[in-house]
Amino acid sequence: MIARRDVPARLVERRELSPTCFSLLLATMERLPAEPGQFGMLSCGQGLDPLLRRPFSVAGVRPLGSGWGVELLVKEVGRGTAWLRRAPLGTILELLAPLGHGFNLEAAASTRAALVAGGIGLPPVLFAAERLAETGAPFDLFLGAATGDELLEIKRCRAAAGAVGGKLVLCTDDGSVGEPGFVTTALARRFAAGQRWERVLACGPDPMLQALARWSVTEGVVAELSLEEPMACGVGVCLGCVVELADGRRVASCKEGPVFEAARLAARWRP
């Protein structure tokens, strides 16, 4: 059954999270039944320019007043996200959601999972972490960023992991907070020392996901990676967001993804 809806969403809250990132809380009349890893297409302007909606992974869905709230975490990278950062509270946006296929949380809950987020890759990972915490499933969370002030929502991450006896590992490229270096290195080092995770759920920049894909296939760990591709429609018709799979097919990541198991991806994802 298709659950997606194209609905008006009122901007009710915006929080600055870092010098470049912020969160948005959008109010909708009905509950958008999004699962961690699914995304929505959000209007980022009110005229014909910018023309296209932007895809954002859902960071959470929760009751809000007499309706529902959808939470997004956004990094200002261009005209659309700049508009979102300045749009007055109360602005009515258009949200088409939920879209795509998210993480396999059932499988993650049946084992001990490692959740890995890099930079603005946090939203689907945070959603997964808070959902797993609600169900009491144990996991460890690796959160990385270039600098300490780009580590987002540390308190919520720590609370979610802590609720199920899991660890939060912080890493920064510049070493200003947590362990110096990449989250992928921190994960691999612990694995080599004997810690075990059967599944990894991850979202972040391509080099991080590529490193995880290579590591996971070598170690026989299932890694589910949430990919980010430029897309115009989000519903599988523009074919802008195709991802190449190991079998040579090019599939729309908005429809078959955005979450893919690393082993399914073409070799260029495991350089």
Next chain:
Amino acid sequence: MRVDLSTAVGALTLANPVMAASGTFGYGLDLLDLCPPECLGAVVTKGLSPAPRAGNPTPRIVETAAGMINAIGLQNIGVEAFCQEAAGELARRGATVIVNVFGERPEQYRAVIERCERAEGIAGYELNVSCPNVDHGGMEFGHDPHQLEALTALCRAATSKSLWVKLSPNAPDLVGTAHAAVAGGADALTLINTLRAMAIDPYRRRPVLATAFGGLSGPAIKPIALRMLYEVHCALPTVPLVGIGGIETGSDVVEFLLAGASAVQVGTAIFRHPAAPLRILSELEDFCVAQKVGELRALIGGLRWP
């Protein structure tokens, strides 16, 4: 007041003039929940070739001012898969289906049509001779009147259903290609396809698209599309035209009808709003009511000029 929104493109009658354009509506069944194909005047399929095509590498799309550039490269599932997996369901739903046909050689266009002739429920064909994003086929036929006439005649011989030719705005002689398509036996002309364009990333100092060039679509091209359609209408006033290029609203549709279009296609607007064709149709009806236009057909070619 009741408005008769029906129209005809040559011998083909449509319940309303708003179609979904090729490459923006999949194979007709992707958006059933948001924009049922049977509610549209017609659905034009993603361009189909005899065998599946993988399309171009990524990045394939980039947003520009009030528009976007794409270089998908005609990725498609192939005509056989379409006939087996989609044609029947579209027919059962009562959708009017136009198959957009692509080939690297003339015989491949003919092969697509011949396969579709054995499928159910296909109302006609639109020859894609104007795709700017492939190395072979497409635009090379669309730019040369002699090749275009021969290709159209070859396809004409393969079907008695509606045969439209989608013209390239990139052709050096637009009216010449229009004449050629009609001489080859086209029932109608669709115009325009995307305009060849590029975008540059100033920080990386590289083209944004993997192919460097692509096709520009969206509201940015509407004034050009209107001018081109009007030019062809003036040169060939009896030939039915299908207007396309940046249509976002009901009044955009009226503009194309006045310039000489018998029907229109909505493309990039579907990427913004999957239900855009339905909204546009409703705005078109509102326009007719407000302007006391009882029959939509009365607007066709109704531009007051000179």
